Amino acid sequence: MFDFLAELNPEQRAAATFEAPVPLRIVAGAGTGKTTVLASRVAWLLASGTPPERVLLLTFTRRAARQLLARTETMLAKMPTAGRARSPGRVQGGTFHSVAHRTLRHHAPRLGLSDGFSVLDTSDATDLFDLVRDQHLGAPTARRRLPRKALLLDLYSRAVNTGQPLSDVIAVVAPWCSELTESIAAMCKEYVVRKRALGLVDFDDLLLYWRAAALDPMVGPQLAGEFDHILVDEYQDVNALQVDVVAALRTSDRRLTVVGDDAQAIYGFRAADPAHLLDFELAFPDATTITLETNYRSSPQILSAANAVGAQAPAGFSAILRAAEPERSNGNRPQLLRCADEDAQSNAVCDRVLEHREAGLRLRDQAVLFRAAHHSEHLELELSRRAIPYVKYGGLRYLEAAHVKDLLAAFRLADNARDEVSWFRFLQLLDGVGPATARRVIDALALVQNKTEADADVLARWPDASALLPARVRLAADTAVSALASHAGETVGVHAERLRVAIAPLIEAAYPDAISRLADLDVLVNAAASCARLADVAADYALEPPRSTGDFAGPPLIDEDWLVLSTVHSAKGLEWDVVHLLHAADGNFPSDMALGTAPSGGVNGLEEERRLFYVAMTRPRRALNVYVPLRYHHHPRAHDDAHSWSQPSRFLAGDVTHYFDEHWTPNPDLVLPAANMTAVVPAADVVAGQLDALWA
DNA sequence: TAATGGGGGTTTTTT
DNA sequence: ACCCCCATTA
Numbered sequence: 001m002f003d004f005l006a007e008l009n010p011e012q013r014a015a016a017t018f019e020a021p022v023p024l025r026i027v028a029g030a031g032t033g034k035t036t037v038l039a040s041r042v043a044w045l046l047a048s049g050t051p052p053e054r055v056l057l058l059t060f061t062r063r064a065a066r067q068l069l070a071r072t073e074t075m076l077a078k079m080p081t082a083g084r085a086r087s088p089g090r091v092q093g094g095t096f097h098s099v100a101h102r103t104l105r106h107h108a109p110r111l112g113l114s115d116g117f118s119v120l121d122t123s124d125a126t127d128l129f130d131l132v133r134d135q136h137l138g139a140p141t142a143r144r145r146l147p148r149k150a151l152l153l154d155l156y157s158r159a160v161n162t163g164q165p166l167s168d169v170i171a172v173v174a175p176w177c178s179e180l181t182e183s184i185a186a187m188c189k190e191y192v193v194r195k196r197a198l199g200l201v202d203f204d205d206l207l208l209y210w211r212a213a214a215l216d217p218m219v220g221p222q223l224a225g226e227f228d229h230i231l232v233d234e235y236q237d238v239n240a241l242q243v244d245v246v247a248a249l250r251t252s253d254r255r256l257t258v259v260g261d262d263a264q265a266i267y268g269f270r271a272a273d274p275a276h277l278l279d280f281e282l283a284f285p286d287a288t289t290i291t292l293e294t295n296y297r298s299s300p301q302i303l304s305a306a307n308a309v310g311a312q313a314p315a316g317f318s319a320i321l322r323a324a325e326p327e328r329s330n331g332n333r334p335q336l337l338r339c340a341d342e343d344a345q346s347n348a349v350c351d352r353v354l355e356h357r358e359a360g361l362r363l364r365d366q367a368v369l370f371r372a373a374h375h376s377e378h379l380e381l382e383l384s385r386r387a388i389p390y391v392k393y394g395g396l397r398y399l400e401a402a403h404v405k406d407l408l409a410a411f412r413l414a415d416n417a418r419d420e421v422s423w424f425r426f427l428q429l430l431d432g433v434g435p436a437t438a439r440r441v442i443d444a445l446a447l448v449q450n451k452t453e454a455d456a457d458v459l460a461r462w463p464d465a466s467a468l469l470p471a472r473v474r475l476a477a478d479t480a481v482s483a484l485a486s487h488a489g490e491t492v493g494v495h496a497e498r499l500r501v502a503i504a505p506l507i508e509a510a511y512p513d514a515i516s517r518l519a520d521l522d523v524l525v526n527a528a529a530s531c532a533r534l535a536d537v538a539a540d541y542a543l544e545p546p547r548s549t550g551d552f553a554g555p556p557l558i559d560e561d562w563l564v565l566s567t568v569h570s571a572k573g574l575e576w577d578v579v580h581l582l583h584a585a586d587g588n589f590p591s592d593m594a595l596g597t598a599p600s601g602g603v604n605g606l607e608e609e610r611r612l613f614y615v616a617m618t619r620p621r622r623a624l625n626v627y628v629p630l631r632y633h634h635h636p637r638a639h640d641d642a643h644s645w646s647q648p649s650r651f652l653a654g655d656v657t658h659y660f661d662e663h664w665t666p667n668p669d670l671v672l673p674a675a676n677m678t679a680v681v682p683a684a685d686v687v688a689g690q691l692d693a694l695w696a
Numbered sequence: 697t698a699a700t701g702g703g704g705g706t707t708t709t710t711t
Numbered sequence: 712a713c714c715c716c717c718a719t720t721a
Contacts, residue, residue: 061711097711122710137716148706148714203711269709372708374712394709434698543711569709593708612709 002047004040004075008033015290016040023256023287025235025280029319030306030618031297031575034259038233039071041257042091045229046072047079053089056227058096058246060234062544064573065093068233092227096242097203098543100210103223104201105536111213114199116415116455116535121542123405124421125202126153131424132190134435136183147177147184156188160204161239161271197448198418207241214248224249234573235260235280239271247283254286263310263319266569266612268604295321295618297575299331302624305659306617309651313610334617334624336652336660341631346382348665349580352625353388353563356578363389365577367564369616371589375582376565389560394567403507403517407524408538410499414484415535417455418447426480429506430473441465459485476506493529496537500525568616579620584628585646589613613651626652626660 005013015026015037028034038057046052059065069091092099101119108115120128130149137146147155151174158173159166166188167181177184195202201209213219230249232238235258238246250256258280265274281287295303300323310317339345353366370376373394383390406429409422416422420442427438444465445458462481469477483502486495500521511517528537564576583589590609617624628648652660 095711145705145715150714151706206711267710270711374707432698436697567709591708608709 002044002075003078004043008037008040009294011290011292012037012040015292016044018257018288018290020288022254023250023258023280023284025277025284025287025289026257026259026292027261027277027289027318028259028292029261029295029321030264030615031295031303032292032321033296034233034261034292035068035071035573037292038231038257038259039068039075042068042072042231043075046076046091050228051089052091054226054228055091056099056230057091057093058099058230058232059093060095060237060572062094062098064233065095069093095543096210096238096245097206100206100245101539101543103213104206104209105532107213107219110219111209113201113209114416114418116533117199117201118412118416118419118422118535119206119539119542120195120200120202120421121545122153122203124200124542126150127421127424128194128200129153129156129187129191131420132187132194135190136187146180146187147174151177152184152187152191155184156191157204158269158271159188160208161241163240194420198420199416200419200421207245211241211244211248214245220248221252224251224253228253229255229257231257231259233259234264236262236265236274236277237267237270237272238276239273240276241271243276243283250284254284256284261319263317263611264572264615266572266608266615268608293319293321294324296324297621298323298618299622301331301333301659302617302620302622305334305624305656306614308656308659309610309614309617312651312654312656313607315607317614319614332623333661334626334659336648336657336662337625337627337665338648338662339627339629339665342378342629344665345582345627345629346379348627349379349582349625350382350386350388352580354386356623361577363561363563366580367566367571367574367576367578367619368580368582369566369568369571369619370582371568371591371612373567375588379582380565383563388563390563390565392565394570401520403511404520404524404541406507406510407500407503407521408541410480410484410503411496411524411528411534412538414486414495414499415533417458417484420447423447427469427477429503429510430469430477431509432470432473437468437470440468444468456485480506491529492531492534493525496525496528496534499534568612571619572615575619575621577621578623579616579625581616581624581626584613584626584649584652586648586650587646589649590651610651613649628652 005016008016012033015024018024018041026034026037028037042055042057045055057065057068059068072091094102104111104113104117108117118124126149129152133146133149133152146152155166155169155173155177158164159169162169166185167178170177170181170184194200195205214223227249230246232246237260246256246258258277260274260277262274262277265272265277276283280289298306303321303323307320310320337345337348339348349368353363353368356366357363368376368379368390373392376392380390380392406425409419409425412419412422413426423442423445424435424438427433427441428435433441442465445461447458459481462478466474466478466481480499480502483498490498504518504521507517507521524537524541527540528534531537531540566574590606590613594605594609629646631645
């Protein structure tokens with residue numbers, strides 16, 4: 001018996017040491033030790049002699065993979081090495097997308113992909129849609145405004161991921177665009193053609209190509225044969241495409257482990273479907289199931305409240321959990337804090353956070369969670385005012401890193417001279433070059449003149465293209481472009497440094513605050529040193545972008561303390577001692593956006609919001625504070641004052657309220673809108689006096 | 697042709 | 712507040 005198994009309960013141990021060569025499904029509710037079991041299982045596999053590199057671990061984020069493997073290492077470190085395979089390899093781990101990327105790099109030519117293909121992140125893909133869109137603006141059909149570029153990509157991606165016809169997707173997601181369906185379809189078609197011709201691969205393509213490879217009679221068995229064991233975490237959030245890949249890789253060897261909790265399925269908008277977990281036997285009839293339902297994380301008071309929310313789901317809720325230690329009642333009841341408005345909410349959160357810190361809890365043991373990234377903006381101002389350090393996860397932040405994307409564009413061009421998106425970005429870095437000039441230069445390069453021609457042939461046309469640039473930037477552009485070609489025998493790191501030197505002057509000229517940006521470029525050059533090719537640096541960045549400003553260069557000081565702010569989506573799988581949940585008001589949570597026009601329809605949209613709420617409630621170990629501002633602004637970013645008097649989230653209605661202690665904060669007298677309106681204040685006189693004083 | 701400013705429209709979650 | 716479109720300016 002191995003040490004690390006001794007701490008598991010019987011079900012957990014059975015899951016960790018499951019031996020039959022058939023698929024295993026572990027249905028594991030929130031806080032039931034899912035991560036421990038998965039890490040134990042990997043440790044057990046390795047301890048029993050499976051070579052590490054023959055284990056594939058698919059997780060939802062790369063961070064999850066790292067955490068899991070770190071725990072596996074800790075478990076194994078305490079053990080004698082007898083029985084372990086003497087292998088220098090490492091467990092293969094990562095997200096579906098990152099493993100797909102590695103696979104495609106390895107087999108690119110066999111899959112009909114160009115060798116140095118570029119991976120587009122969301123902003124690159126929207127840029128490409130922008131290029132396509134520009135062409136359509138002149139078209140006769142476009143009397144009306146075309147949808148914005150981000151919406152075009154969204155429509156495209158949903159159609160690809162769900163397999164639904166574009167017209168259906170438009171009808172559900174963006175009904176106001178229905179009249180433009182034909183134009184949109186034409187643009188999607190053009191987008192696909194462009195990607196192929198230019199050697200570009202977007203997130204969806206990574207999965208599509210991987211599936212095609214896994215199903216291919218020649219390549220597929222080879223890919224499948226690389227692994228003895230495949231383990232998939234968060235299986236409730238996989239989509240049909242991902243299931244196809246897993247199934248294709250396990251046609252002969254059946255050793256597959258999937259772990260998930262359908263009560264925590266929150267990625268329906270990405271075409272994920274918990275049915276893949278629930279109906280696992282349909283795809284894998286020989287499967288065995290082990291269920292974990294004892295919650296070791298949360299206090300019984302918190303757990304009961306979360307269960308009560310789940311119990312209100314009309315179709316039932318599979319993860320009604322029992323507390324591990326019901327006799328331990330030292331936990332506090334969840335708190336429901338009603339606030340006058342966002343100001344009051346931000347103040348209340350700060351006060352409570354500091355209270356907990358006074359009581360000896362680090363900031364890092366607390367988290368503030370919210371439905372939408374912008375929900376924390378007001379709080380962030382207050383945190384800054386009070387000098388409370390924080391790191392925010394979730395939301396899109398790529399715009400902050402324009403200079404990073406500039407150098408990455410150069411890296412991508414070095415591997416793929418036909419990358420039109422990167423050319424467009426690079427050329428506009430030059431002073432006096434806008435969309436029109438960039439367009440002409442790119443036309444002169446004739447990127448897709450002949451699909452089989454080499455990068456060198458494209459670059460051979462550069463002198464002609466360069467002539468179209470304003471004279472004063474021509475030299476700088478020539479220098480940068482000449483740095484694209486790699487020198488014989490040069491390492492990737494050296495090439496990266498050469499590109500940095502060539503691009504840095506352009507970035508310095510383009511951004512007013514360039515000095516602080518240049519350090520970020522060194523981070524990229526360092527990353528390049530450990531990559532097989534420059535395009536990989538850009539792909540890594542696309543597949544795992546920095547999650548916060550502090551994340552890029554790493555936390556400034558190791559032992560500094562900070563509060564975590566996160567969307568509920570980004571908080572999946574994590575836990576803290578104390579959780580503050582913001583904006584638990586109907587309209588914000590559940591989000592109005594999710595109810596009417598969700599991809600999977602109104603009812604499903606509501607149920608997904610309910611599961612999201614449940615995910616948030618099951619993050620804390622010891623204390624849960626839920627905040628309900630009475631008044632909130634409709635347009636958080638607009639200058640107008642449009643607001644609503646809000647109701648608490650419908651998930652907090654009925655029976656659920658019995659599980660909460662309810663407070664007004666800070667003071668109920670200040671809250672009621674009409675209460676103070678009767679007092680007459682001589683405001684006109686006061687203002688007049690103040691103004692007069694100015695001219696005195 | 698690039699840069700700039702006004703006006704109108706939209707507004708979630710992420711690999 | 713951001714994006715998009717159009718008109719004006721240098």
